[in-house]
Amino acid sequence: xxxxxxxxxxxxxxxxxxxxxxxxxxxxxxxxxxxxxxxxxxxxxxxxxxxxxxxxxxxxxxxxxxxxxxxxxxxxxxxxxxxxxxxxxxxxxxxxxxxxxxxxxxxxxxxxxxxxxxxxxxxxxxxxxxxxxxxxxxxxxxxxxxxxxxxxxxxxxxxxxxxxxxxxxxxxxxxxxxxxxxxxxxxxxxxxxxxxxxxxxxxxxxxxxxxxxxxxxxxxxxxxxxxxxxxxxxxxxxxxxxxxxxxxxxxx
Numbered sequence: 001x002x003x004x005x006x007x008x009x010x011x012x013x014x015x016x017x018x019x020x021x022x023x024x025x026x027x028x029x030x031x032x033x034x035x036x037x038x039x040x041x042x043x044x045x046x047x048x049x050x051x052x053x054x055x056x057x058x059x060x061x062x063x064x065x066x067x068x069x070x071x072x073x074x075x076x077x078x079x080x081x082x083x084x085x086x087x088x089x090x091x092x093x094x095x096x097x098x099x100x101x102x103x104x105x106x107x108x109x110x111x112x113x114x115x116x117x118x119x120x121x122x123x124x125x126x127x128x129x130x131x132x133x134x135x136x137x138x139x140x141x142x143x144x145x146x147x148x149x150x151x152x153x154x155x156x157x158x159x160x161x162x163x164x165x166x167x168x169x170x171x172x173x174x175x176x177x178x179x180x181x182x183x184x185x186x187x188x189x190x191x192x193x194x195x196x197x198x199x200x201x202x203x204x205x206x207x208x209x210x211x212x213x214x215x216x217x218x219x220x221x222x223x224x225x226x227x228x229x230x231x232x233x234x235x236x237x238x239x240x241x242x243x244x245x246x247x248x249x250x251x252x
Contacts, residue, residue, distance in 0.1 A: 018096055018097075018098065019096070019097045019098070020094065020095045020096055020097065021095040021097060021100075021126065021128045022095075022128060023088075023095075024088055024130075025088055025128040025129060025130050026085060026086065026087070026088045026128075026129040026130075026135060027085075027086035027087075027088070027090060027095070027100065027126060027127075027128065027129075028083065028084070028085055028086070028126070028127040028128075028129045028135070028138060029083070029084045029086065029100065029101075029104055029124060029125070029126050029127070030081060030082070030083045030084075030124070030125055030127070030142075031081065031082040031083075031084075031104060031105060031108050031122040031123065031124045032080060032081050032122060032123055033080030033081070033120065033121070033122055034121040034122060034123050035121065036080040036120070039118065039120060040054070040080075043118055044116060044118065048157045048160075049150075049153035049154055049156070049157045049199075050150075050153075050196075050199045055198060055203070057112060057115045057116065058077045058080070058082065058112075058203075059077060059203055059205065059232055060111070060115065061077075061082065061108050061111050061112045061115075062075040062076075062077045062082050062084075062203075062205050063075070063205060063230050063232075064107065064108075064111045065082070065084060065104060065107060065108060066205070066207075066230060068103070068104075068107050069092055070084075070086050070090055070092050070100075070104075071086060071087040071089070071090040071092075072084050072085065072086055072087075073085045073086065073087055073206070073249065073250065074139075074204065074205070074206045074246065074249050074250075075204070075205040075206070076139060076142060076143075076202055076203070076204055076205070077202060077203050077205070078142065078143070078145075078146035078149075078150075078201075078202030078203070079146065079149060079150075079202075081142075082108065082122075083138070083139070083142055084104070085129075085135065085139075097126045100124075100126050101124040101125065101126055102124075104124050105121075105122050105123060105124035108122040108124075109121045109122050132247075132250060135246070135250070136243045136246055136247070139242070139246055140239070140242060140243065142202070143201055143202055143236070143238065143242060146200065146201055146202040147200055147201060147238075148178070150199055150200045151178060151181050151182070151192060151200075152173055152181065154181075154185055154190065154192060154195070155169075155173050155176070155181045155184055155185060156169045156170065156173055158184070158185060158188050158190065159172060159173070159184075162188065196234075197234060197235045197236060198234045198235075201236045201238060202236065203232060203233065203234055203236070204232075204233040204236050204245075205230060205231070205232050205233070206230070206231060206233070206249050207228045207229065207230060207231070207252075208228070208229065208231045208252070209227070209228060209229075209252075210227060210228075210229045
């Protein structure tokens, strides 16, 4: 069989497995750290339950993904996960799911690994979102997941630091309501509601217009101009206020 015939056959076989995000759908991408439990517990010297450097690297990785060719509207990160909202008119890689997943996972893994000088891997999934209401539901869901995991993490490490084994701490937390978890922390002098917002609700990243001063070399004058700049919101609102916040970003 000639090379051209083999190539045509292989290309055809490849195309049969392709999936695309349909037109007029927003593209939602979620990346998760693969094997990050072992990474954070055994390889990296991190504070428990939350580490400022780890959080900053997650933010920086999210910001990096804004600048690799996709039209990203909003990024959200909590724990070892990143969610990216890509504009419904974005046609990068013809909206091929395979390409979106592989490129974003590769970029995130490479960038994050360089920051810690350890091999760190993200997996990636792409979700088609047909309307704005579902977008708001998605991000509220991820924020609530952040809150629940954060509360459990604080309880777990509080028990571990006070003599419980990993098994004992896990079994105790599994049987507790959220109210009971708050009470447990309070008994050890921790007011969960007073903890930093980024630990409980995650972090939002988006472009916003800022006024910058520039210099016009022709007129030799200082001029004001508007430029887009990535902004990091460490104090996210919750519930309905969060939906209002997201709606304002989607309008811009």
